Amino acid sequence: MSDGVLQVRDLRVYYHTKRGPARAVDGVSFDLAERERFGLVGESGSGKSTTGLAILRLIKPPGRIESGGIQLSGVDLLKLSEDEMRRIRLAQVALVAQGAMNSLNPVMRIREQIVDGWWDHDVAATRGELLDRVGDLLERVGLRRDVANRYPHELSGGMKQRVCIAIAISLHPKIVIADEPTSALDVVVQRQVMDTLRSAQEEIGAAVILIGHDMGLMAQFVDRLGVMYAGKLVEVSRVDEIFDDPLHPYTKLLIECLPSIEEKRELVGIPGLPPSLLGRPQGCPFHPRCPRAMDRCATETPAMREARPRRWVACHLY
Numbered sequence: 001m002s003d004g005v006l007q008v009r010d011l012r013v014y015y016h017t018k019r020g021p022a023r024a025v026d027g028v029s030f031d032l033a034e035r036e037r038f039g040l041v042g043e044s045g046s047g048k049s050t051t052g053l054a055i056l057r058l059i060k061p062p063g064r065i066e067s068g069g070i071q072l073s074g075v076d077l078l079k080l081s082e083d084e085m086r087r088i089r090l091a092q093v094a095l096v097a098q099g100a101m102n103s104l105n106p107v108m109r110i111r112e113q114i115v116d117g118w119w120d121h122d123v124a125a126t127r128g129e130l131l132d133r134v135g136d137l138l139e140r141v142g143l144r145r146d147v148a149n150r151y152p153h154e155l156s157g158g159m160k161q162r163v164c165i166a167i168a169i170s171l172h173p174k175i176v177i178a179d180e181p182t183s184a185l186d187v188v189v190q191r192q193v194m195d196t197l198r199s200a201q202e203e204i205g206a207a208v209i210l211i212g213h214d215m216g217l218m219a220q221f222v223d224r225l226g227v228m229y230a231g232k233l234v235e236v237s238r239v240d241e242i243f244d245d246p247l248h249p250y251t252k253l254l255i256e257c258l259p260s261i262e263e264k265r266e267l268v269g270i271p272g273l274p275p276s277l278l279g280r281p282q283g284c285p286f287h288p289r290c291p292r293a294m295d296r297c298a299t300e301t302p303a304m305r306e307a308r309p310r311r312w313v314a315c316h317l318y
Contacts, residue, residue, distance in 0.1 A: 007032075008070055010068045012065070015063045016062045022277040023231050025051050025054060028051055032207050035201075040212075040226050042213065045230075046230065046231065047228050048213075054070070056177065091121050095178075099183065100164045103164060109151055111131060118171070141162040158189035161185065168200075169203075178197060180211055181193055216258055223239060225242050229250050230280055234314045234315070247311060247313040250290070302316050
C-alpha cells in the first residue's frame with residue numbers, strides 16, 4: 001500500500017447501543033493514489049458506506065469515530081474543527097450520495113442547489129456569472145442548460161444522479177466518494193451514469209472511491225478493489241488480479257455470485273448470513289460461512305498481509 005492523496009489508518013467507527021457497541025468499521029486501512037479509482041465492495045452491513053461517511057466526518061450519534069487516522073494530502077481530518085471540516089467538504093472531498101432524490105432539496109431549483117455550494121465556499125463571482133457556470137457544469141455531465149430551472153421531481157432518476165455528480169465536481173475536489181450511485185436505476189441508465197462519473201473524474205483529475213455491492217460494476221470501473229466483510233478489509237488488490245485469481249474465499253464467493261453470459265448455470269448465493277456487529281465471532285469473522293475454514297480460523301483473527309506483490313489479504317491460507 002503506497003502513499004497518495006488519502007491515507008486511512010486503523011479506522012474504527014462504532015455505533016453505541018444499549019446492547020453494546022456495534023463495530024461497523026473495525027480497523028480499516030488503505031491508501032488512495034491521485035486520479036485512482038478505488039472500490040469498496042461487500043454485502044450490506046460490511047462497513048462500506050460508514051467508511052465513506054467517516055472520511056467526510058459525517059458520522060452522527062449514536063455513531064462515533066473511535067480511533068484511527070485519515071490523512072488528506074498531509075492534513076489529519078480527524079483533528080480539524082467542524083468549521084474547518086465543512087470547508088474541506090465539497091472543495092476537497094465530495095460525496096455522490098446513495099439515492100439522488102434524498103440528497104437533493106425538493107423545493108429548490110437545481111441552479112440554486114449548485115450555487116448554494118459555491119456561496120458557502122465564498123466563490124468570488126456575481127450571481128450572473130455563477131448561473132452561467134451552472135449551465136456549463138450541467139453540460140459537462142451530459143444535461144441541457146435548461147435543467148438548471150427545474151425542480152428535482154421534474155427529472156428522471158438518471159438525470160437526478162447526474163445533477164448530484166455535477167454538484168460533487170463543482171469545486172474540483174481531490175476525491176469524489178460515490179456511494180452506490182446507480183442503485184435503483186435500470187442497467188442502461190447505470191451505464192450512462194458511470195460513464196458520466198468517469199468522464200467527470202478524468203476532466204477534473206480527481207480520485208474516486210466507489211462504494212457498492214455489484215462486483216460486475218466494480219470490474220468495469222475501478223483500478224483497485226477493497227473487499228470488506230464485517231467491518232474489516234479482507235482483500236485489497238488490483239481489480240483484474242482479483243477477478244483472475246481471488247485470494248480470500250469470501251472474494252471468490254462474491255465473484256461466483258455473478259451471472260455468466262458464457263454458460264447457463266444455476267444462480268448461487270453465499271450460504272449463511274453476515275455476523276451481527278454486536279457479537280462478531282471469535283477468530284476470522286468469515287469462518288462460519290467459509291468453505292475452506294481450518295481449526296485456527298475459529299480462534300485466531302488473521303492479520304492483513306502482503307501475500308503476493310501488491311496483493312493484500314487477511315486469511316490464514318496465506
